[in-house]
Amino acid sequence: MCLRFPDLRAIVVAALLCAGVQQAHAEEARVLRVCADPDNLPYSNQQGEGFENRIAELLAAELHATLQYDWWPQRRGYVRRTIGANMCDVLIGVPADFERVSTTRPYYRSAYVFVTRQADQPPGFDSAAIRSRRIGVQLIGNDMAATPAGHALTRAGATGNVTGFTIFGDGPAAQRMVDAVDRGSIDAALLWGPQAGLFTARAHQPLRMSIATPPAGTPEPFSFDVAVGVKRGNKALLAELDGALARRQADIVRILDAYKVPMLPLPAEGARK
Amino acid sequence: MNHFNLRSISRASAIALAGCMLFTQSAWGAEPDGNWTMAAHDYANTRFSPLADITPDNLGKLTLAFTFSTGVLRGHEAAPIIAGDTMFIVTPYPNLVYALDLSKPGAPMKWKYDPKPSASSQGVACCDVVNRGVVYADGKIFMNTLDANTIALDAASGKQLWRTKLGSIEKGETVTMAPIVVKGKVLVGNSGGELGVRGWLTALDANSGKIAWRAYSTGPDNEVLIGPGFKPFYAGDRGKDLGTSTWPGESWKIGGGTVWGFLSYDPETDLIYYGTGNPGPWNPQQRPGDNKWTSGIFARKPDTGQAAWYYQWSPHDLHDYDGVNENVLVELPVQGVQKKVILHPDRNGYLYMLDRASGQVLSASPYAHITTSTGVDLQTGKLIYNPAKDPQAGTPVREICPGAPGAKDWQPAAWSPRTRLLYLPMQNVCQDAETYETSYIAGTPYVGASIKQYPGPGGHRGEFTAWDPIARKKLWTIKENFPVWSGALATAGDVVFYGTMDGWFKGLDAKTGKLLWQYKVGSGIIGQPVAYRGPDGKQYIAVLSGIGGWAGTIVAGDIDPRDGTAATGMINLTRDLPKYTAKGGMLYVFALP
Numbered sequence: 001m002c003l004r005f006p007d008l009r010a011i012v013v014a015a016l017l018c019a020g021v022q023q024a025h026a027e028e029a030r031v032l033r034v035c036a037d038p039d040n041l042p043y044s045n046q047q048g049e050g051f052e053n054r055i056a057e058l059l060a061a062e063l064h065a066t067l068q069y070d071w072w073p074q075r076r077g078y079v080r081r082t083i084g085a086n087m088c089d090v091l092i093g094v095p096a097d098f099e100r101v102s103t104t105r106p107y108y109r110s111a112y113v114f115v116t117r118q119a120d121q122p123p124g125f126d127s128a129a130i131r132s133r134r135i136g137v138q139l140i141g142n143d144m145a146a147t148p149a150g151h152a153l154t155r156a157g158a159t160g161n162v163t164g165f166t167i168f169g170d171g172p173a174a175q176r177m178v179d180a181v182d183r184g185s186i187d188a189a190l191l192w193g194p195q196a197g198l199f200t201a202r203a204h205q206p207l208r209m210s211i212a213t214p215p216a217g218t219p220e221p222f223s224f225d226v227a228v229g230v231k232r233g234n235k236a237l238l239a240e241l242d243g244a245l246a247r248r249q250a251d252i253v254r255i256l257d258a259y260k261v262p263m264l265p266l267p268a269e270g271a272r273k
Numbered sequence: 274m275n276h277f278n279l280r281s282i283s284r285a286s287a288i289a290l291a292g293c294m295l296f297t298q299s300a301w302g303a304e305p306d307g308n309w310t311m312a313a314h315d316y317a318n319t320r321f322s323p324l325a326d327i328t329p330d331n332l333g334k335l336t337l338a339f340t341f342s343t344g345v346l347r348g349h350e351a352a353p354i355i356a357g358d359t360m361f362i363v364t365p366y367p368n369l370v371y372a373l374d375l376s377k378p379g380a381p382m383k384w385k386y387d388p389k390p391s392a393s394s395q396g397v398a399c400c401d402v403v404n405r406g407v408v409y410a411d412g413k414i415f416m417n418t419l420d421a422n423t424i425a426l427d428a429a430s431g432k433q434l435w436r437t438k439l440g441s442i443e444k445g446e447t448v449t450m451a452p453i454v455v456k457g458k459v460l461v462g463n464s465g466g467e468l469g470v471r472g473w474l475t476a477l478d479a480n481s482g483k484i485a486w487r488a489y490s491t492g493p494d495n496e497v498l499i500g501p502g503f504k505p506f507y508a509g510d511r512g513k514d515l516g517t518s519t520w521p522g523e524s525w526k527i528g529g530g531t532v533w534g535f536l537s538y539d540p541e542t543d544l545i546y547y548g549t550g551n552p553g554p555w556n557p558q559q560r561p562g563d564n565k566w567t568s569g570i571f572a573r574k575p576d577t578g579q580a581a582w583y584y585q586w587s588p589h590d591l592h593d594y595d596g597v598n599e600n601v602l603v604e605l606p607v608q609g610v611q612k613k614v615i616l617h618p619d620r621n622g623y624l625y626m627l628d629r630a631s632g633q634v635l636s637a638s639p640y641a642h643i644t645t646s647t648g649v650d651l652q653t654g655k656l657i658y659n660p661a662k663d664p665q666a667g668t669p670v671r672e673i674c675p676g677a678p679g680a681k682d683w684q685p686a687a688w689s690p691r692t693r694l695l696y697l698p699m700q701n702v703c704q705d706a707e708t709y710e711t712s713y714i715a716g717t718p719y720v721g722a723s724i725k726q727y728p729g730p731g732g733h734r735g736e737f738t739a740w741d742p743i744a745r746k747k748l749w750t751i752k753e754n755f756p757v758w759s760g761a762l763a764t765a766g767d768v769v770f771y772g773t774m775d776g777w778f779k780g781l782d783a784k785t786g787k788l789l790w791q792y793k794v795g796s797g798i799i800g801q802p803v804a805y806r807g808p809d810g811k812q813y814i815a816v817l818s819g820i821g822g823w824a825g826t827i828v829a830g831d832i833d834p835r836d837g838t839a840a841t842g843m844i845n846l847t848r849d850l851p852k853y854t855a856k857g858g859m860l861y862v863f864a865l866p
Contacts, residue, residue, distance in 0.1 A: 040716055074715050075397070078713075080830070093716070094713055095711040095713060097711055098711060138719075139554045139555065140554070140714055140721070141469055142467050142554070144556050144722035145556070145720070145722070146555075146720070147719045147720075148718070148720055150559065151556075151667070154558045154666065159521040159559055159561060162524075163522065163523065164527055164554065166554060167717070168443065168445035168468050172716075173717070192717050192718060195717070220667070220709065220720045224718045
């Protein structure tokens with residue numbers, strides 16, 4: 001993963017960052033307030049064991065700030081009750097086109113993946129196997145809300161052998177899904193890559209993780225850029241974070257690698273909207 | 274003791290008399306019952322008070338008698354409950370219960386009970402953290418908590434008698450409904466259908482709190498409590514294990530059909546009646562089939578829970594219409610023959626008349642603007658959908674009417690046997706399902722329909738309507754700026770009451786709909802007004818104010834009005850509400866001077 005900022009822009013960002021640091025010195029003990037889910041590995045937990053915990057620590061250090069968490073489960077109303085209610089300044093991982101907050105440059109890109117047992121081929125959307133294999137998928141469950149993978153399964157006519165894993169239950173849905181593949185109660189789990197890696201690596205038997213390719217003509221993408229979110233309009237913090245992310249990109253990639261997050265190349269700067 | 278004599282006594286001496294009235298409680302049974310012991314007043318769900326002191330002639334003089342602050346800021350949907358000389362009110366989360374002593378001036382607090390529900394239940398509840406009321410029976414108060422516990426309290430002392438955990442918030446289960454007590458059993462249903470909760474109705478022994486039976490709304494017959502006594506009227510509802518075979522795979526296990534509306538009971542047929550919620554949490558295309566037994570009505574025996582019949586209002590519910598709206602038990606002449614029927618104003622826009630014993634649909638009349646369907650086939654009982662309004666992933670669909678809250682949501686209607694009119698608090702809402710936007714729950718990116726709700730034809734957002742079920746038409750309608758999210762109250766004095774989200778409590782002539790009295794309360798009204806006779810012999814009207822609920826979330830939940838799609842599109846509809854009202858739970862009680 002390489003830095004894609006033109007030199008000139010990096011200098012501007014660095015200048016802004018200097019201004020920010022000076023301000024921080026003037027105010028003494030600066031605090032970076034991060035909202036996070038208290039129990040949602042591999043992202044975060046209250047013990048600080050998730051990769052978003054690690055990235056938060058890194059960003060706080062980079063901004064010479066003390067890290068402070070406000071814990072709230074990532075459910076409906078999360079943005080409203082956290083950053084919207086001024087409980088924090090930063091959400092560590094949001095889709096880069098997420099309209100409810102202002103977002104930084106994306107710092108990684110991942111995709112929906114199939115998790116299967118090592119010996120099994122992932123079922124492709126273009127084959128009949130998509131309808132006959134037992135596939136697990138995450139369920140959001142409100143009106144027409146579904147993961148892009150869930151919508152794609154519907155269009156492919158895969159209904160009879162699909163098992164839904166709701167976001168409520170004992171432990172993260174991703175963990176329950178990978179466990180189900182491990183146990184053999186489903187043949188494949190179709191889930192968001194960053195959640196899949198760690199649980200796949202921890203399974204009792206060797207499991208295979210493959211990037212899922214959306215069927216042709218699918219309107220919803222399978223891969224997303226992930227960025228840091230700040231309260232809409234907080235341009236100063238956004239600029240500081242952009243600088244910090246640029247300079248620590250390699251370290252962030254190392255953290256994501258440690259948590260087995262499957263990563264795709266980030267699109268070129270100009271290609272983003 | 275005759276209440277007409279009492280009325281002529283001055284207020285001071287009436288209060289002085291209150292003490293001795295305590296000893297004449299048994300005499301009250303001989304008079305029109307002045308109590309209000311369950312949210313809907315009676316098993317038939319009429320919300321009709323037999324008290325007749327307040328009439329169109331004197332309603333204009335109604336004045337404030339006393340108030341009580343609940344200290345809670347979220348949406349107050351509950352009905353005050355009155356038994357003897359005590360009023361019981363329950364707040365939204367944290368579900369505090371207050372007992373107020375009506376025999377003393379100003380109705381001071383007798384006791385307060387705090388069930389201490391789990392704080393995380395707030396993050397689970399879909400549509401504000403409401404509670405729709407407690408029930409009084411045999412010296413006990415029965416209440417539900419948001420974190421799915423049912424609790425019995427000693428009505429005199431507020432002491433907890435038993436507490437039974439019925440569900441798990443970890444699975445998304447909450448309880449918001451008002452229980453009823455039938456033949457020694459407390460009946461409770463769960464909420465949380467769109468979260469993958471499997472719906473149920475549970476009966477608990479009123480004395481011990483032990484679970485007597487549980488009837489699921491999906492799954493195999495033995496878990497739905499369908500046995501040899503199950504005789505649905507329509508062929509489509511007959512067959513083995515339809516609660517599994519009308520779903521793909523094992524999706525019935527998380528299939529919704531929660532039971533969060535009001536329950537009715539008919540002692541004559543010995544049947545309880547209740548609606549089941551929408552199927553969930555799949556989008557409709559991922560759950561082909563009728564998805565039984567969601568979005569329909571069950572009739573069951575209270576002793577065993579065994580189903581007697583079922584009818585599905587919205588098979589394969591496409592629009593989140595639920596089926597939980599109240600079932601009002603009335604007697605009416607139908608084509609010249611007096612019949613015992615159920616009146617059910619569904620969210621899908623039809624007002625159904627069903628035969629109480631068989632479940633046959635006698636009529637289904639549109640009572641709102643409908644684009645999602647073209648009618649109900651009375652031969653098969655099937656709702657005829659309009660395929661042009663079916664939700665499609667990736668395709669915008671406009672002018673879906675009624676929108677997801679329906680022609681009328683939970684807010685209960687009242688029936689007056691005197692005027693033979695059903696008084697309907699309603700909304701007038703359509704919606705568009707437009708572009709898809711990326712969002713993130715539990716770290717999972719997803720795309721959801723961006724739902725925008727807006728006023729239906731006429732541009733007003735709410736209505737209060739008198740429906741004539743014999744002529745099958747509206748007799749009169751009052752247009753309201755906001756959805757009418759409060760319950761309705763009818764009385765034998767031929768006056769009706771309801772409240773508005775911008776904080777007006779209104780009294781009307783029950784026959785003509787003429788506005789005779791109104792009072793501006795502190796916060797918008799989404800509660801259920803009730804009438805009772807106080808220990809002083811006077812008739813009182815009581816209502817909780819306190820904005821919230823799904824429709825009032827923009828105020829109670831401090832939602833950013835710029836995000837029109839929040840609260841499933843409701844914010845687009847009610848974004849100006851914060852200009853009219855602020856939050857705060859308060860009891861208001863009115864009487865004639």
